[in-house]
Every structure is written in structure tokens, then in C-alpha cells.
Amino acid sequence: MDQRLDPHLMPNLITHPSHPIHPLTLFAAPPYHGGSFNCDGCGLQGTGFSYRCTTCDFDVHMICATNPLSLSHRSHPHQLNLVFDPPYQTRAPSCGICDEAGSNHWLYRCVSCGFDAHMDCANNRPSPQQQQQRQQRHQQPRERRHGRDNIGTLMLTMVQGFLEGIAHQVGEMVWKCVCGCD
Ligand SMILES: [Zn+2]
Ligand SMILES: [Zn+2]
Ligand SMILES: [Zn+2]
Ligand SMILES: [Zn+2]
Incomplete structure (x- = not known):
């Protein structure tokens, strides 16, 4: 719950544009069996403070009711x-x-x-x-990712060097072969 919202400072009775026909009353706990209500605002379950229309069984989290319009x-x-x-x-x-x-x-x-x-x-x-x-994203530190990138680049450079070496050797062999036939 948002720490900035102190239920004791909230009005006990509000009129909310989502339910203009009746006033909503602040409840400290849901008056239902099981101790939870379904918020008609966000659709999620709530257990804490809620604004409620007792006539219509309309419930919203206190925090949902205080969202700016x-x-x-x-x-x-x-x-x-x-x-x-x-x-x-x-x-x-x-x-x-x-x-x-x-x-x-x-x-x-x-x-x-x-x-x-x-x-x-x-x-x-x-x-x-x-x-x-x-949180999961934070568990993978930036430095470790950089380290892996460097290794990747290094390996690519080595592979490239290796391939160039082969190409060079092949070129030499071909040249020698042509030379030997003459
Ligand atoms: Zn979103
Ligand atoms: Zn809600
Ligand atoms: Zn109502
Ligand atoms: Zn727009």
C-alpha cells in the first residue's frame, strides 16, 4: 500500500465519480467471510482499507479510490x-x-x-x-555482461585470424603447386 496515504486522514464518506449514485464508506477491513473483497476499480483482491457502497456491494481499494481522475x-x-x-x-x-x-x-x-x-x-x-x-534484471550485473561481450569479441577476432591464416596457407600451397608443375 502507498505509504503516503494515511487511512486516518481519509474521509469516512466520499462520493466517487465511478459510483455517483451512492456515497462510499471507508471500511478498515472487508465485512465479508474470508476477509477479502474484489476491487471494482482494479479488479484485484483486497484485504485492507476499502471504500464500499453497502447498498450495491460496490468495493474499491482505498488507494484506487484516491487515484487522480x-x-x-x-x-x-x-x-x-x-x-x-x-x-x-x-x-x-x-x-x-x-x-x-x-x-x-x-x-x-x-x-x-x-x-x-x-x-x-x-x-x-x-x-x-x-x-x-x-529485480531479476538487477540480479545480472552490468559488469558481468560486459565481460562476456569482451570474450565474445576476442574469440571472434581469434577465429578470424585463424581463418585468414588458413586462407594464406592455401594461397601459398596453390602458388607452390603451380610453380612445381612448370
Ligand atoms: Zn501498464
Ligand atoms: Zn483496486
Ligand atoms: Zn451503490
Ligand atoms: Zn493523446
Whole structure:
């Protein structure tokens, strides 16, 4: 969870544009058996603080409810707006920032360009999956990769030298042979 968001500073009751017909109430824990809820914002399961409409069983992570309704991201020149119902249900949008498949949950979108982005990507919050990938990439230090490149180049140079040597020898042999026949 985002450390900047202190649940104690959050209002107990909000009206959110994703669910304008009823106010949403802040819950510290899901009132369900099993202790988790499905977020109607990002589609993922949640166990912590949520905003909930008790009339409709509408739940969103507290953090999803506090996503800015519009933002700008360096990967796109226009402002991106938070969209609660992606306009196409048949074709899953793909994220213009990470290139992964999108979901049909909330996403950031530039309507005029058809540019979509995951909420986490647009907010520069790495998803758990991306965090793992990034760690794996870090486990391969830069210097080791450079070392392997140098060996590769060295071997290529040696092979080239070897081949040139053979070509030279062949040339000499042919020349000698022609010479001997005369
Ligand atoms: Zn969520
Ligand atoms: Zn409701
Ligand atoms: Zn993304
Ligand atoms: Zn655009």
C-alpha cells in the first residue's frame, strides 16, 4: 500500500465519480467471510482499507479510490483521464506504457488517441509482477555482461585470424603447386 496515504486522514464518506449514485464508506477491513473483497476499480483482491457502497456491494481499494481522475505521463503528450468503464468489452485494451495487456477495469485513457494505460503504470507504481521482473534484471550485473561481450569479441577476432591464416596457407600451397608443375 502507498505509504503516503494515511487511512486516518481519509474521509469516512466520499462520493466517487465511478459510483455517483451512492456515497462510499471507508471500511478498515472487508465485512465479508474470508476477509477479502474484489476491487471494482482494479479488479484485484483486497484485504485492507476499502471504500464500499453497502447498498450495491460496490468495493474499491482505498488507494484506487484516491487515484487522480486525470494525470499526465511522460509516455504520452496528452492528459490521461481515469475511465471507469472501458468503452470496449470484447477487445482487451493494451497498456501504452508497459505494453502488457490491459483489463476491462479502470484505466487511464487519452480518448482522442485511443491511448490506454494501467492505473499503476500511469501512476508510476510498479505492479508486483513488474517489480519481480525488475529485480531479476538487477540480479545480472552490468559488469558481468560486459565481460562476456569482451570474450565474445576476442574469440571472434581469434577465429578470424585463424581463418585468414588458413586462407594464406592455401594461397601459398596453390602458388607452390603451380610453380612445381612448370
Ligand atoms: Zn483496486
Ligand atoms: Zn451503490
Ligand atoms: Zn501498464
Ligand atoms: Zn493523446
